[in-house]
Amino acid sequence: MSALLELTNVEVAYHHVATAILGVSLRVPARSIVALLGTNGAGKTTTLRAVSGFLGADNARVVDGRISFLGQLINGRPPHELCRRGLVLAPERDKVFETLTVHENLRALVPGRRDGVAGTPVTIDQVLHYFPILADRRRQLAGYLSGGERQMLALATALLCQPAVLLVDELSLGLAPLVVETLMMLVRRLRDELGLAVLLVEQNAGAALEIADHGYVMEHGRIVYDAPARQLMAHADVREFYLGLGERTLRKRYTDVKQYRSRRRWL
Amino acid sequence: MASGSGYFATTYEADLRLVDTPLRWSALCALVIALTALPLLASPFVLELVTQTALAAVGALALNILTGLAGQISLGHAGFIAAGAFTTAMLVEAGWGSPLATIPSAAVVGAALGVAVGIPALRLKGLYLALGTLAMHYVVLYAAGELQTRWGSNTGYTIPPPRLFGLVLKGTLSWYYALVFIAAVVLLVSVNLTRSRAGRAFMAIRDREIAAASVGIHVARYKVLAFVTSSVITAVAGALFAYYRGFVSVEAFSLFLAVEYIAMVTIGGLGSALGAVLGAAFVTLLPYAIDGVVGRLELPGGTEYYLFPAKFGAFGLLMAAFLIFEPEGLVGIWRRVRNWFALWPFRRRPLRSAS
């Protein structure tokens, strides 16, 4: 099955001199959830920025590689154009318009790709059906919503843009575990009922792998491992470093860590 | 003063030195010799230009201390100059025309005004500070206008040339040496300020006020100090302005004067003393350059008609061009040229941005 979103050997450099990500290739097929995992500084956000088109703010550029969406090259296209084509981002910070009410937030966007390609049109009522809390808070200023409600509003507005591929940046950031679980279940529902393709960038690897179909692990700007989610969850190193489920029950001592360093497990 | 070419300071003293390499020493000596010998080589017109540049540079350096170093945007510079000039005028009217009386008094008045503006300014930041100083400008000018209509001549005050210890400061040559010397002193003060405790506090406040406060810098005190330092120097510049022009009237201190000084520091390069001087030279010499260009072109209807709006318009155009295309100003251009030579054959500076 051809991928809706495909990155091939992408390299991004800041200020012409500092390479942030190198040789990154990943694909998001239709009707699937792909997780992109990694610790802070691994390059996940840079990858997402390269795709969604706002690298320029940080004096960064895509130096090499192809990013294609629905078969067309989209290197460096501005965000609003991508949104209209169906590639929608739910950002990590600044997710909602705080001085507008919930209702105005839902209206303040430009839906509609005219090309009729994959992606189900969604109405405001359908969206409120998925996020019933927002219906209760219609007249409230978005700045006064709680963290979980804000994330829901962010997802709702992203849905209203009729995405073919939805990019979600750090869904679980700052949210209680129960809320994270609810939201992840919701994302899975969206994939099942609307046929959405989702690229989930997450630090909370456990929650992400629960719902993902496929996963990529990034370290130091490169993809070091990719596999279907089941396989990832069973991999010893992923279990130890990203899921916190190591075999040892005691804290590692310095000598143990030093031993690990020389072992070079990934390759 | 790293330039990315592999020159590093290895001791604190070396880092703090104002002039650190032999090349810089020679350049400085050459400059001093050139300035001293200029009257022998150049025409009085050129000397006049340099004198005016020096006078403008004093004000520009003062504004650079406030806006470039301490980050407090001020659109009220013309008000401070007017304060110094009017103090001089009033003292001359009262019969105390000696520079020994007027210049310190101008400094005191400037300091008082600096405190009067600086303390309320503590509450304001950024755009609001700029607008507050703009409003203050109008208030000061109103006070000066009232003063002019009620006390002294309605059309303005005439200022005789200053007398000091029997010497009279009159004529191009004397003014040239006097103002270039004063400008050099102010430049030295300004550059020295950047390596002093107060200067570092200013720069910290400019960059991140909250972080500066959390490191123990008394933000309020240093902000007011910045205002006062700048206003004292500016008021003295205003007094010199009064003596140099020989005439003081409130129309000379319009908002355009403040805009000119802001243009000097911005076009020259914000935050750099060299930038203030370059900007002062640029803004002072520009009208003469345009005069030359407009004079060469043959415009119908007499050139005088087109002169004023042309100067005005060209000034605006150049300022906009610098703001859009060259935000670091003339100093930025100078640094790029210098770095190109210093770094060759490498093309790019390492990522840590330096001077």
Added chain:
Amino acid sequence: MTQVLATTLVVASLYALLGAGYVLVYRASRVLNLAQGDLLTLGGYLLFAVTATVGAVPAVAVPLAVALSALTGFVIYQVLIRPMAGHPVFAAVLVTVTLGILLRAGIVLVFADRIRHPLPMLGWSNPPVALPGGSVLSAFDLATLGTAVVVFGALFAFLRFSPVGIQMRAAGERALLASQRGINFQFVFALAWALAALCGGLAGMLYACNVRLEPSLDVLGLKAFAVALVGGLDSLAGVIPAALIVAGIEVLSVRYGDPLLSDVSPFLCLLAMLLIRPWGLLGTREELDRV
């Protein structure tokens, strides 16, 4: 007394139109457009130029001049403001100052530094109108008042209810998020500038017909920026009480005090406001931290 009231309302209308321009621009570009006064002057001269070309046909001349005003605002955004996107606020304010300089220079170069009166050229007159209570206003005084009311009503409705208006508010708050939601914020901001230039231009045309037209009218704009600040730079609703207060103080100081004082009274109001309540009457306090 009623005359004072009536004059205050007229002066307030003029300031309100200019103040609306300041607020619209601030909401979009986070900068105070110090050239708003020159946009007022430009509006008057556009009316003059269009009338001189088209003749005494007000039904054509006036809409054309208004449209040209709006177009100027659009162009100004694309050419001068858009390139300044990443630069500090200080630099953006300076660009508006240079814009003012350029407009002023251009006007003097094209139209010469003389006083003009477009009203007779349009074939209209400005008779005095007696009002209840013994006060007298000219016809164009009333027109200014009426225009301000209509413009404000239209702006409120636009920003509150129309999709483009909501997008303008959204983009003014967070341009990046707006872009990610499909809003072409560059276009929306250009539209905001066009509306601001339109308000300023309308004020200029009304003043030119009511009083006179000369290149130095930009001082009105400077006094009006005090209105925008007193009301709250990001609050369109705040412009109304602020305009009334500032206009009231100015008219009273002309009547009972020193005429020179009336020129500086808006700035005294401004300074007082900055000391007591910097974010203005109806502005949002958080705005202060954003600058």
